[in-house]
Each structure stands twice: as C-alpha cells, then as structure tokens.
Amino acid sequence: MSGKSTKIRNENTVWHEPTIYRNNRESLNEHRSVIMWFTGLSGAGKSTLAHALEDYLHNKGIRTFVLDGDNIRHGLCKDLGFSDADRTENIRRIGEVSKILIDAGVLTMTAFISPFRKDRRLVRELVADGDFIEIYCKASLETCENRDVKGLYKKARAGQIQEFTGISSPYEEPERPELIIDTANNTVETCVDQVVRYLETNKYI
Numbered sequence: 001m002s003g004k005s006t007k008i009r010n011e012n013t014v015w016h017e018p019t020i021y022r023n024n025r026e027s028l029n030e031h032r033s034v035i036m037w038f039t040g041l042s043g044a045g046k047s048t049l050a051h052a053l054e055d056y057l058h059n060k061g062i063r064t065f066v067l068d069g070d071n072i073r074h075g076l077c078k079d080l081g082f083s084d085a086d087r088t089e090n091i092r093r094i095g096e097v098s099k100i101l102i103d104a105g106v107l108t109m110t111a112f113i114s115p116f117r118k119d120r121r122l123v124r125e126l127v128a129d130g131d132f133i134e135i136y137c138k139a140s141l142e143t144c145e146n147r148d149v150k151g152l153y154k155k156a157r158a159g160q161i162q163e164f165t166g167i168s169s170p171y172e173e174p175e176r177p178e179l180i181i182d183t184a185n186n187t188v189e190t191c192v193d194q195v196v197r198y199l200e201t202n203k204y205i
Contacts, residue, residue: 026105031062031063036107036195040136044183051068064106082164084169087119091123098123099126135177136174153166
C-alpha cells in the first residue's frame, strides 16, 4: 500500500522552475556556496571546528550554516536509530538538506561521523564536481576516547550503547578527502586556518 501511495504522489508532483537561481544568490553574496563535509570519530572535533570556522566566516560577511549531527537527531532525524540502515538514511537526508542550502547560496558545513564511505559518496554524487569538500578530522581512537567529552566511549565500553562507531561499529576512513585536518595535534585556530586557506586557494571565498 505504501509503495502504491508513493508512486501516486510522485506522478502527481511536478517540478516548479524557480526565477532566482543559485548563481544569482552567489552573485549577491559575493562568494560561492559549497558543502563542507566534516567527518571523523566521535570526539575528533568536527562540531568544534565547524562552529569555529563559521564564527570566522560569519565575521567576514560570508553566509554560512552548520548542520550538526546531534542537533539534527533532535528534529529532522529523531525517528532514526543507529543501525547501518538508519545511519544511511540519516546521511541521505542531510545530503538533500545540504543540497538545498547550497542552492540557497549558503556555505554549508556538516558535522557528522558519517562512518561509511558509500554514504559520503552518495552525498558527493548529489551535487556537481567542486560542490562537495570532504574534510577528514583525523584523531586516533585513543585520542578520542581519552577526550570522551560526552562520556559516550565509557558507556560503549560498558555495553550501554550498542553500535557505537569505533567500538562496536566500524569507521571507514576517507580514501581521497579534499582535506585532512590533524585535530589531535593542532589547535582549533590552526585547523580553521588550514580550511580557510583551502577555501581561498580554490576561490570559494
């Protein structure tokens, strides 16, 4: 029944062509829009870096928005768990939202563990070449576990959290990310500078 309903809904849905396009918004903003996909283990500093970068860019007059993994699971994805299938759906939804935001001319930062390469590749394939910057926040499991800022590793080790990335569920490191940020051995300021240099060099800002 649900499949039939979906088919009927799709057949009755017609794309409405806009009058204002992404390039119009980028011209107004005087900067390009792009998806900056921060990935890495829990505790690797994804959210910290994304928000610090947003502070810097906002103060430069650049239109930005951060999609944070925990925040999204309080709303858009609150119906999802942490099974492989739910993780994939979580990333799919974020990919679609990110695509809308770059069409709106916004430099979009996402901070998600996004442990599976196939899911990150799915988002990359939603957009044109150059519209997806994969940023690997690299920190060892030992480093992240020592930080344990949310106390999650301790709970995972105690068996209180199932399917926890790095402990009972795998994390697949990016194979060819645009940027690798060593968040274990550098200050937040140094990491922000590295990302900003990339954006400037490649003329996003």
